[in-house]
Amino acid sequence: MKPGTKSIAQPVKPAEQTRRRGMREIATSIGVAPITVSRALRHPDKVSPETRRLILEAIEREGFIPNQLAGGMRSAGRIIGTVVPPLINSGIAEQVQGMSDAAHERGYQLLLMQGDFSAEAEEKAIRALLGWKPAGLILQAFVQSDAARLFLADCGSAIVEISEIRGREPIDIAVGVSNFDTAYAMTAHLADKGYRRIAFVSTPIHGNDRLQQRRIGYRQALVDRGMFFAASLEVEVPITPKGGADALRIIMDRDPDVDVIFCS
Numbered sequence: 729m730k731p732g733t734k735s736i737a738q739p740v741k742p743a744e745q746t747r748r749r750g751m752r753e754i755a756t757s758i759g760v761a762p763i764t765v766s767r768a769l770r771h772p773d774k775v776s777p778e779t780r781r782l783i784l785e786a787i788e789r790e791g792f793i794p795n796q797l798a799g800g801m802r803s804a805g806r807i808i809g810t811v812v813p814p815l816i817n818s819g820i821a822e823q824v825q826g827m828s829d830a831a832h833e834r835g836y837q838l839l840l841m842q843g844d845f846s847a848e849a850e851e852k853a854i855r856a857l858l859g860w861k862p863a864g865l866i867l868q869a870f871v872q873s874d875a876a877r878l879f880l881a882d883c884g885s886a887i888v889e890i891s892e893i894r895g896r897e898p899i900d901i902a903v904g905v906s907n908f909d910t911a912y913a914m915t916a917h918l919a920d921k922g923y924r925r926i927a928f929v930s931t932p933i934h935g936n937d938r939l940q941q942r943r944i945g946y947r948q949a950l951v952d953r954g955m956f957f958a959a960s961l962e963v964e965v966p967i968t969p970k971g972g973a974d975a976l977r978i979i980m981d982r983d984p985d986v987d988v989i990f991c992s
Contacts, residue, residue, distance in 0.1 A: 809857035911945030
């Protein structure tokens with residue numbers, strides 16, 4: 729595949745999927761009635777703290793996901809859920825608008841949850857969305873949490889991961905580009921133009937597989953050409969005007985001889 733070429737990864741289903749336990753099984757496992765489990769979730773003040781603690785522990789242990797459409801919500805329209813990072817990123821905002829428009833045109837509602845790139849926040853958001861029994865989920869990165877991957881593989885909904893496609897197997901469908909290839913090509917292009925000290929600026933990389941692969945591609949292109957490489961030339965800043973100004977100041981303070989900056 730040529731650098732930067734869009735690709736759709738083929739669905740790969742886990743070899744083994746576990747049966748999700750329901751409210752009745754949760755109740756039986758701790759010796760209470762199903763109605764007690766229901767009360768603990770919907771009216772926690774009507775259940776003793778100790779009983780609620782046992783119920784919540786069982787729910788966490790068994791991966792039980794309450795159905796948010798139960799009890800008067802069954803008339804809700806078809807839902808597509810999505811988990812997105814902070815909307816300060818204009819590119820994400822455009823994606824959300826596009827998803828919303830497409831969903832509306834086809835008679836679906838878009839249910840949006842905002843999270844960060846940590847596995848804990850991701851799993852919490854996915855659990856909440858699955859409680860609404862969505863027709864599908866659109867996720868802004870490959871799912872990191874093993875528990876969340878099991879929930880998704882077993883939920884029966886279509887799952888689309890918008891992310892880095894290099895070296896990863898999607899739960900269902902992945903749509904994206906090779907960020908490694910595009911960053912490698914960009915760095916190689918700058919080197920071919922005669923730039924010798926190339927700095928790299930990005931938003932915070934932790935938990936973001938796309939940014940991770942861009943940085944790896946940048947580094948590999950420098951290594952392959954025997955060019956100067958130093959961690960001091962890599963800067964992570966917020967995606968704001970101030971962040972951009974700070975990145976420029978930091979790089980020039982660290983190495984005034986930098987002759988080009990690759991802003992990822």
